[in-house]
Amino acid sequence: MDIRIGITHGGRELSVEIDDDGADDAAAALEGALGGDSTVLWLTDRSGRRVGVPVDKLAFLELGPAGDRRIGFAAD
Structure with a gap:
């Protein structure tokens, strides 16, 4: 699972990849x-x-499933 974190007054987002079974723990920690x-x-x-x-x-x-992380132009 991928987690994207936006930080105020920060120029970029922080991206953290966690195990799929840790998603509930991450959501509970956020709450x-x-x-x-x-x-x-x-x-x-x-x-x-x-x-x-x-x-x-x-x-x-943002919590979501891990994507394929394609870079560049790709036909869908």
């Missing part, structure tokens, strides 16, 4: 952070690295 349970949203990617984003800097968060 908890937005609910005031914590000030930092922590996610763990597929390779085990932890990514932390301050909750007050979140512009958007």
Whole structure:
């Protein structure tokens, strides 16, 4: 599963790829952070690295299935 995170006053989006079975945990972590349970949203990617984003800097968060990530022109 891919997670795209928009950060306020940031020039780029942050992209984190997590295991598909971690999607519910990621959604629960986001809801908890937005609910005031914590000030930092922590996610763990597929390779085990932890990514932390301050909750007050979140512009958007998009959860979705991992795409094929084609670059360039492609016929559908």
